[in-house]
Amino acid sequence: MKDEKLKNGGIQFITHYTERYSYSDAARIALEGGCRWVQLRMKDTPVEVIKPVALEVQALCRQYGATFIVDDHVELAKELHADGVHLGKKDMPIADARLMLGEEYIIGGTANTFEDVLQHYKDGADYIGCGPFRYTATKKNLSPILGLEGYTTIIRRMQEKNIHLPIVAIGGITIADIPAIMQTGVSGIALSGTVLHADSPADEMKRIMNL
Ligand SMILES: Cc1ncc(COP(=O)(O)OP(=O)(O)O)c(N)n1
Numbered sequence: 001m002k003d004e005k006l007k008n009g010g011i012q013f014i015t016h017y018t019e020r021y022s023y024s025d026a027a028r029i030a031l032e033g034g035c036r037w038v039q040l041r042m043k044d045t046p047v048e049v050i051k052p053v054a055l056e057v058q059a060l061c062r063q064y065g066a067t068f069i070v071d072d073h074v075e076l077a078k079e080l081h082a083d084g085v086h087l088g089k090k091d092m093p094i095a096d097a098r099l100m101l102g103e104e105y106i107i108g109g110t111a112n113t114f115e116d117v118l119q120h121y122k123d124g125a126d127y128i129g130c131g132p133f134r135y136t137a138t139k140k141n142l143s144p145i146l147g148l149e150g151y152t153t154i155i156r157r158m159q160e161k162n163i164h165l166p167i168v169a170i171g172g173i174t175i176a177d178i179p180a181i182m183q184t185g186v187s188g189i190a191l192s193g194t195v196l197h198a199d200s201p202a203d204e205m206k207r208i209m210n211l
């Protein structure tokens with residue numbers, strides 16, 4: 001079951017605040033565009049404000065058969081029975097989240113280096129959000145930019161150590177970047193701004209899903 005939910009994961013759409021669309025409208029647009037992996041990311045927002053939005057986005061994801069991931073909030077993910085949670089360096093450690101959530105939940109971890117990937121692998125992550133590919137205004141305090149070379153190196157080092165874990169590239173990615181990034185051996189792509197800021201986000205999502 002968890003494997004199937006992860007296979008929804010070629011392309012992960014991540015929400016972000018815009019004046020144009022509410023979080024749930026943005027998620028709906030991505031789903032209408034064919035995306036089947038949505039992460040609700042609402043930075044600088046109290047959890048009691050996130051919860052009702054999360055319920056809406058979860059219902060939408062269920063309607064479309066999409067995988068629903070909550071950013072940062074392990075307890076909320078558990079309370080809602082989300083499909084999973086995404087955790088970075090400043091969030092709950094993955095090993096602790098695994099103890100809280102058990103094996104059935106997807107846990108994604110952020111990595112910028114091979115050493116990060118190795119740690120998340122040992123701690124039981126299900127996938128890695130690896131980036132940033134390039135500069136993006138969607139996230140503050142970015143780690144060093146990886147570019148294509150960064151992914152190639154991380155994937156090669158994973159192969160050398162026989163580490164099998166889906167790598168999802170993230171950070172400033174546009175449709176034009178996707179073929180070359182996929183060529184490095186990553187399993188998926190996470191995007192936000194390129195969809196949200198497109199003239200027609202639903203059409204952009206469709207173009208991405210049809211690559
Ligand atoms: C798929 C994916 N990859 C990386 C991140 C970044 O998570 P984190 O480092 O915790 O930063 P915030 O998103 O919480 O600002 C992500 N959310 N999703």
Ligand SMILES: Cc1ncsc1CCOP(=O)(O)O
Binds near residue numbers: 135138192
């Ligand atoms: C959450 C996150 N983590 C690293 S880059 C990033 C933002 C991704 O959004 P965008 O596709 O707009 O750069």
Ligand SMILES: [Mg+2]
Binds near residue numbers: 071087088090091
């Ligand atoms: Mg986080």
